Amino acid sequence: MRPLPDDSSGLPPRPMGWSEADDRRFGFSGSEEWLDHAAEATAPQPLGSIGDYELYEEIGRGGQGVVYRARQPGVSRDIAVKRLIEGAFATPRARRRFEREIEAAASLQHPGIVTVYGMEIVDGQPVLAMEWVDGVPVTDWARAEPRPTSQAVLEVFGRLCDAVRHAHRHGILHRDLKPGNILIDSDGRPRVLDFGLARPLADRDSLTTSPGEFAGTLSYASPEQIEGLTTLDARSDVYSLGVILYEMVTGARPRQPEAGVREFFEALDREAFTPPSSVRREIRRDFDAIAHTALARRREDRYGSVAELAEDVRRYRAGHAVLAHPPSLRYELGKLARRHRGVVTLAALLLVTVLGFAGVTYRQATLLARERNAEATARGAAEDAEGRASSEADAATAMLNFFLNDVLLQSARPGQLGMTLVESLDTAIERVDERFEDRPLVAARVHRRIGQVLRAHGRFAAALQQVELALTRLKDHGIDDPHHLGHGEISLGVALIQTGEPKRAVEHLQNAVRHFAAKVPTDHEQLSRAHRCVAEAQLQSGDHAGAQDSFETSMRIAREQLADPNDAISWNLAGIARCMALQGDSEGARQRTTELLAFNREHFGDRSENVGQTLETLAMLDMEFGDVDAAIPRCREATEILSEVFGPDHPTPAHTRATLAAMLGGRGDHDDAIAEFEEALRVLRDRRGPDSPIVATIETDLAKSLLALDRTAAAIQLLEPAVRVLTARFGEASRWTANATSLLKQATAASAERSADGGD
């Protein structure tokens, strides 16, 4: 493998693997042919045309499009023409977006923004025509000799900000501000190109961005853009402008990914860069603060708008104190006002994107907003709400991301289609703690929300597990905020009622009352609700007098303190009536309930949940008076209404249906009763599981009707497992167990008798 000696034209020995044929192919064999190749390799080639546009040269290529300098026949001036880089292979979505963005960009009319002439479809592809600017990138201009003074640089930057502000006022972000997109024209004016045409970085999965360009883009992209956040706002452009300002003034970028991407991100996280004042002598220290505020890692710490940035630069130029503060001070002062906006934007986003979760979180955000506005209360209280609003926004973002990525998107992955939301929620549950390991508050809230969703779907045991986890998470981390603890205790208490542990529920709900009572300012809505939940639990555990007291307290708070107390009044009146009935005052209860029905019809409508529930209560009170013929149509109407409200597969209407079935059985309409029992059990077995004591008591009632029709075998089949479940749960002596056991004996005897008869 020794290199062969060259035989001609003074060439050095042939490189490894290089043959004489190779020398001939590349024109190195004695002639000047190689120089021709070298010349031809970069000679411009005719590009042809796109539609009417005659193309002269390719002047740029980005993630989205290729830009050419072009001319139209009969028009003497140059224009720029941009075509989607994927061309015929662009997805319809990418095309639509391109067209929409062109439309938006075309609507901007500002001397600092390159004019978009319009869009044409050529051979089925959208093509954008815009003004041709013969200029130099803004940073090249700032570096050129003779170097512009820092005053001149700042003046140009101010005009650049004006152009960007104009677009922001029209709701258009640039998203890709970089020197290549900001040209200084022959009159020394900055001109911004490609407004609203940039794609989110996360979208750049095509093969078309070159490494240098990618690194360049990275330098100017905001941290949230790099992280792939799609809900960018003006502060993302503020960051990019900050990099450009820094580079215009110092000649270098604050952080350069070319030096190493890891180092770049580390510097980004530490917010580290060389202070401009130490690079250029005439730059005062105040300017460093401007750079720090514009280039803050967290957008909350940045200027809230380009206007604020421009104003501070203007103040600096005029020699006034700037509004930006060094980072250490910044945290102490806290830019509270700016944080309001985050909540509002987030709330709006939540409202349109994420179903039920969104509703709940949105509601919290609006409650917080209301809380803030009621600033007439103590100033300290308002600040507390402020602080929570910002962490609320943070937490809500984290939660939203979790629900979007781990739940919603999961259910939309290939192979997972058809997965219900609850199923994908199940798969996501395991990831909660891992995902929010360092954020116990968020973990707790995600657990609690999942618990609420599971509860709403009637999955009470799974819900209980989640809300227990939520509370544990809070306590493990020593979180003592009454707001969070109160909500945690309420969720746990409600779950315990639903899984049949009312005594434990009472304890937790009384904790909730204490937490909400301790909170300043008092959250009357939650306090009233907590009292009502205590009452429910007391009622379930047999403390009827205590329950009535709690309902009364809840109603009093609602009447005195709530702007919209109807909901609370309705539920509390129903509760009080039930307490009266259970304490033997059936007449008083029936009267209260009749009043309540009228109240509910007026305030909530004839087909509302409240009316459905009240009708059921009234039907049960009718039964107390032996008025079964009044009770049955009421209970049937209640079942219908609640089925409409909750859907036919929800446990709530199923319970009402079981009540109806028992009434029908009591009247002797066993066929109807059996049909209703079976429908109720279909839902409840599914939702509560086969070992549920509630299912067992309903099965006992069904067996009674079956026995009345001599269907003993079917009755025994139901009663045997029911007795087992009820014994395990309540012991042998409880009246439910005793009831089922006696029916089972009766059925077994009847069966034995029949087989004896058959044997004769």
Added chain:
Amino acid sequence: MRRILGAMASGNTTRPTLLQRVRDPEDAEAWREFDERYRLLILRYCQRRGLQAADAEDVRQLVMMSMAQSLRGFRYAPERGRFRAYLGQTVRNAIPRLQGAARHISHNAGDVELAATDAGDVDAVWEREWVQHHFRRAMHAAAASFEPQSIEVFEHLRAGESPAEVARGFGLTVSAVYKIRTRIRDHLRGTIAAQVREEEAHAAPTG
């Protein structure tokens, strides 16, 4: 022979070549580099064959997608030929696959007589573009290795000026200009040889 050279070439370098890297679907950066490296070759070849810029872009896009598949998957069979031939074939195949491309052909096919059915001619066009592609890369590398003045001298030579004219323009002796020309020529030759070696290393049978 080629196998040995391929093994040597890859043994000589600790860094995997670009053509090895693009086989890794995770290496998006490699694809960006790949696109950047071969983009002009493909576009210029298409333009030589008379395609409009837009159609050339579509061919490039199609070739990239096709290469992404064949390089990553099992369909790329090195024994089918060198990378150069393989890429050329992919580009040629892509052209008729593009609907509507035909109607744009031959508008501006001035300098190259085209007979699309004549494979010999078509190959000659590809050969020439491939040679120029390597010159472009090598000149780019040379720009970083020589004094700016040497590069400027070379630019003038490349533009067709005689060494004597260039020497006058720069205030150099003619022999100094010749010297620069020779040094740059040898540098280009060495660089191109290394580039081709890298390409062919990849094309060696992998077994």
